[in-house]
Amino acid sequence: MGNGMERVIEICNAFSCVVTRRKKVIWKFGTDSHDDLLKIAKIDDNSRDPKTITFCRVEISPENKDYLNPDARYKFKVDMDFTPAWWTEDHEKVAWLAFQKWKKQLDTILVQKPIVHPFNRIPPEITDKHIRLLQQWDSVWAYTGTFFILPRSAWKYTENIDTEEYPFQCLATLWEQGLVPSFDGTTWRLHGGKDAKILYTITKEELMKK
Numbered sequence: 765m766g767n768g769m770e771r772v773i774e775i776c777n778a779f780s781c782v783v784t785r786r787k788k789v790i791w792k793f794g795t796d797s798h799d800d801l802l803k804i805a806k807i808d809d810n811s812r813d814p815k816t817i818t819f820c821r822v823e824i825s826p827e828n829k830d831y832l833n834p835d836a837r838y839k840f841k842v843d844m845d846f847t848p849a850w851w852t853e854d855h856e857k858v859a860w861l862a863f864q865k866w867k868k869q870l871d872t873i874l875v876q877k878p879i880v881h882p883f884n885r886i887p888p889e890i891t892d893k894h895i896r897l898l899q900q901w902d903s904v905w906a907y908t909g910t911f912f913i914l915p916r917s918a919w920k921y922t923e924n925i926d927t928e929e930y931p932f933q934c935l936a937t938l939w940e941q942g943l944v945p946s947f948d949g950t951t952w953r954l955h956g957g958k959d960a961k962i963l964y965t966i967t968k969e970e971l972m973k974k
Contacts, residue, residue: 778825789862824863885942887956890964900934
């Protein structure tokens with residue numbers, strides 16, 4: 765469950781782009797790998813040779829390294845062992861312009877809110893309300909998905925979910941209250957507290973009858 769959130773932070777770690785000697789900026793939303801960007805642009809990687817290099821790897825990120833709660837300052841970084849001799853302020857300027865376009869696109873889908881660690885919260889007393897949420901449970905990535913505003917068609921494993929809203933909100937609600945479900949094939953459990961203790965147990969058959 766932790767890996768999903770770590771992946772969100774990894775994806776939002778920085779804006780990555782490649783700036784060519786002729787001031788062309790290569791970037792793609794959702795792609796933070798410079799190597800992938802070079803492949804997309806069909807540019808040979810000659811970054812080991814300062815004399816013949818025709819591009820520069822660039823990264824722009826918030827100083828606090830947190831896109832979910834960014835500070836007002838962003839830092840520019842040449843992500844290589846050296847800066848090409850042909851690099852000028854104009855090259856940096858076009859990189860910043862590309863960053864602004866990327867940031868505008870990111871802001872349309874990213875929900876900026878604090879990350880909740882469910883096991884650092886005092887779990888509530890289990891009620892019928894929580895059991896109903898457990899009945900709707902569908903995906904371990906559900907909490908991660910609450911940080912993005914995407915159409916229903918973008919979510920996987922939702923064929924049997926009849927809603928136009930976020931299809932995995934049931935788990936996100938449990939998570940934010942300090943409750944995390946687990947399932948071993950026959951039995952559902954709700955965990956909570958610092959030691960992720962089992963607070964509630966119910967079989968699959970019993971849950972379906974609720």
